Amino acid sequence: MSENTSYTTEEIARLLKISKLKVYDLIKKGELPSYRVGKQMRVDLSDLEAYKQNSRSGASAGPPAGDAAALPHTPFALPPATFTTPLHFSQPPAFTGKSAGVNVVITGQDMSLDILATHLERSQPSSRPLRSYAGSLDSLIAMYHGESDIVSTHLLDGDTGEYNLPYIRKLLVGFSYVVVHMLARSAGFYVLKGNPKDIRDWSDLQQKGLRLINRERGSGARVLLDEQLRLHGIQSAQLSGYDTIENSHLAVAGMVARGEADVGIGTEKAAKIIDGIEFIPLIQERYDLVMIKKPEHEQWIGTVIEILRSSAFKNELSSIHGYDLTDTGRVIYET
Numbered sequence: 001m002s003e004n005t006s007y008t009t010e011e012i013a014r015l016l017k018i019s020k021l022k023v024y025d026l027i028k029k030g031e032l033p034s035y036r037v038g039k040q041m042r043v044d045l046s047d048l049e050a051y052k053q054n055s056r057s058g059a060s061a062g063p064p065a066g067d068a069a070a071l072p073h074t075p076f077a078l079p080p081a082t083f084t085t086p087l088h089f090s091q092p093p094a095f096t097g098k099s100a101g102v103n104v105v106i107t108g109q110d111m112s113l114d115i116l117a118t119h120l121e122r123s124q125p126s127s128r129p130l131r132s133y134a135g136s137l138d139s140l141i142a143m144y145h146g147e148s149d150i151v152s153t154h155l156l157d158g159d160t161g162e163y164n165l166p167y168i169r170k171l172l173v174g175f176s177y178v179v180v181h182m183l184a185r186s187a188g189f190y191v192l193k194g195n196p197k198d199i200r201d202w203s204d205l206q207q208k209g210l211r212l213i214n215r216e217r218g219s220g221a222r223v224l225l226d227e228q229l230r231l232h233g234i235q236s237a238q239l240s241g242y243d244t245i246e247n248s249h250l251a252v253a254g255m256v257a258r259g260e261a262d263v264g265i266g267t268e269k270a271a272k273i274i275d276g277i278e279f280i281p282l283i284q285e286r287y288d289l290v291m292i293k294k295p296e297h298e299q300w301i302g303t304v305i306e307i308l309r310s311s312a313f314k315n316e317l318s319s320i321h322g323y324d325l326t327d328t329g330r331v332i333y334e335t
Contacts, residue, residue: 108152
């Protein structure tokens with residue numbers, strides 16, 4: 001094979017049998033040299049072989065601190081580094097500064113994070129945002145393992161009615177972090193236009209013959225459903241379609257619109273995009289950002305908070321239906 005051979009991050013992940021998040025973590029730490037061709041990261045064969053040789057000799061840094069035993073044993077915790085959905089990466093427009101920049105991995109699924117990445121690269125050219133797509137719990141676990149710098153989360157604790165902080169506190173034990181409010185949005189049911197099954201509340205999911213379309217484990221929508229089933233005393237085994245999974249709000253809404261399911265859980269925004277469905281609002285969920293506080297993160301953390309509070313950022317988000325930006329940029333919690 002030619003020494004000029006290079007690989008994409010996806011190819012590296014397959015060759016090393018690791019997640020793409022881990023590949024970006026190695027790049028971010030400087031353990032795996034890379035360069036950028038347009039919007040795509042590349043790694044040369046010679047650098048890959050050098051990394052493998054260093055790993056064999058014990059020269060590499062190894063996995064981040066903390067193992068399975070270190071994770072708190074709570075109802076919220078998933079096994080560390082076990083991602084329940086495929087992780088997909090993309091980059092914002094090609095970096096044009098003179099230096100390679102500092103990689104900042106932003107993990108989460110909402111399009112507001114793509115807009116944030118663009119604003120961050122524009123405001124601080126020394127930062128190079130890399131986008132990773134995963135559900136809220138998986139995002140926090142990636143942060144626990146040092147594989148993400150900024151994560152979004154919208155996880156309901158049914159016992160307290162509080163969003164996010166109960167999960168963050170239990171998963172990020174021993175970390176110093178700041179939690180900043182991003183936006184609020186309405187979550188509820190997708191049903192066929194006219195709501196022929198008359199689905200109005202969580203208790204209505206017990207209707208005989210009702211077909212549900214669910215979200216993947218670790219997503220905020222799945223946690224919302226599971227918490228509500230628990231609070232209403234409904235067994236998931238009773239629900240037809242509970243094990244039928246889609247990985248986005250749009251995909252769930254599309255299944256309902258095509259008549260392949262009677263009900264799904266998601267946000268109002270997707271209901272405005274997909275024809276043939278109605279949205280039944282049930283809860284206003286809080287969508288927050290978590291950032292780990294380290295000396296080397298100080299500059300871009302301040303920049304992110306400034307972006308969230310800026311008129312330019314809020315004006316761009318305000319054009320997207322379903323976002324409540326009343327408290328955007330407010331620091332919710334800081335250790």
